[in-house]
Amino acid sequence: AQRVTQPEKLLSVFKGAPVELKCNYSYSGSPELFWYVQYSRQRLQLLLRHISRESIKGFTADLNKGETSFHLKKPFAQEEDSAMYYCALMDSSYKLIFGSGTRLLVRP
Amino acid sequence: DTGVSQNPRHKITKRGQNVTFRCDPISEHNRLYWYRQTLGQGPEFLTYFQNEAQLEKSRLLSDRFSAERPKGSFSTLEIQRTEQGDSAMYLCATTPKYYNEQFFGPGTRLTVL
Numbered sequence: 001a002q003r004v005t006q007p008e009k010l011l012s013v014f015k016g017a018p019v020e021l022k023c024n025y026s027y028s029g030s031p032e033l034f035w036y037v038q039y040s041r042q043r044l045q046l047l048l049r050h051i052s053r054e055s056i057k058g059f060t061a062d063l064n065k066g067e068t069s070f071h072l073k074k075p076f077a078q079e080e081d082s083a084m085y086y087c088a089l090m091d092s093s094y095k096l097i098f099g100s101g102t103r104l105l106v107r108p
Numbered sequence: 109d110t111g112v113s114q115n116p117r118h119k120i121t122k123r124g125q126n127v128t129f130r131c132d133p134i135s136e137h138n139r140l141y142w143y144r145q146t147l148g149q150g151p152e153f154l155t156y157f158q159n160e161a162q163l164e165k166s167r168l169l170s171d172r173f174s175a176e177r178p179k180g181s182f183s184t185l186e187i188q189r190t191e192q193g194d195s196a197m198y199l200c201a202t203t204p205k206y207y208n209e210q211f212f213g214p215g216t217r218l219t220v221l
Contacts, residue, residue, distance in 0.1 A: 009148075032208065043111075044151070044199070044212040086150050090208060093164055095141060096201075098150030 002027050004089050006099035013077050014107050021072040021102045023061075023087030032090040033070040035061055036098075039083045047072075047085070057081070077106045110134065112213035114200050120219045121190055128186045129216045131200030139203040140183050141210060142175060144168065146196045154198075157183060190220045 003026040013019055025031060035047040048056045050063040050070060061072045070087060084103050088096040113132045121127050133140050139158050143151035154173070155165045159180035169175075172190075177183040187194055197217050201210040 004150075006150075036212075043214045044201075046209050046211075049209070088150070093156075094139065094203070094208060095153045095156055095164065096143075096151070096210060097153070100148065100150050 002089065002091055002097050004087050004097055004099035006085075006087055006102050008102045009100070010103045010105065012105045012107065015079055016076050019072075019074045019077045019081070019104065019106075021085050021087075021104065023070045023072065023099060025068050025070065025087075025089050027068075027089055027091070029092060031063070033061075033063055034088045034090065034096070035059070035070075035072050036086045036088055037083050038086070044086070077104075079106045079108055082106045112137075112200055112202050112211055114198075114213040114216050116216060117214060118217045118219075120221065122221050123190060123192060125190055126186065126188045127190055127218060128184055129198055129218075131183045131185070131202075131213055133182070133200075133202035134204070134211055137202035137204050137211070138180065140177055141201045141203075142183070142185050143199040143201065144196045145199060145215070151199055154185075187218075190218075192220045194218060195220045 005024045033050045037047040038044045059074045084101050086101045087099040115130045141156040142154040145151045155175050157177040172188045175185045197215045199215045200213040
């Protein structure tokens, strides 16, 4: 079955601390993976996708096919990073399968 | 605002009533998706269109739900005989040709009393 798992509902860190939001997936084919972010009172927006291998706002994510993971990392969290983060997998018909999300709270 | 728009933003209705939501895509985006999001969960796929053709429907989409995209532009999602379990945020997303990033609208929050 195709599934995305985000084990943490809430991750609370202090400003300047490293952040890692976990994402594991289950998919039989070659996955295309994304991280979406939703800031307070804003719409869901793409943060990054594994194909582009970009670093956006200091965040990176590496696809590990052996561990079926796509964890999101940032070395030094900022208060403005506080938001809901969703990991998503695109299946063969181009629809997204989302995890349940992790709320990141960065404290001053 | 040139992004995906959805109307209404909020809808409160009584159980048993019919409701209709509208999604206006970004110009020339040929794929359009509907998702539903309940509290504490990520968005769940409902259905999608490529131009005016509805290509896939989720098992979540009971026969009380119907979606259309006449002329391949805006789309409507109708729920007939609403139930309390239909209360959720309904999200629309669109995608340009040859590109897989989905651009989301602000959503329509439905509350069924």
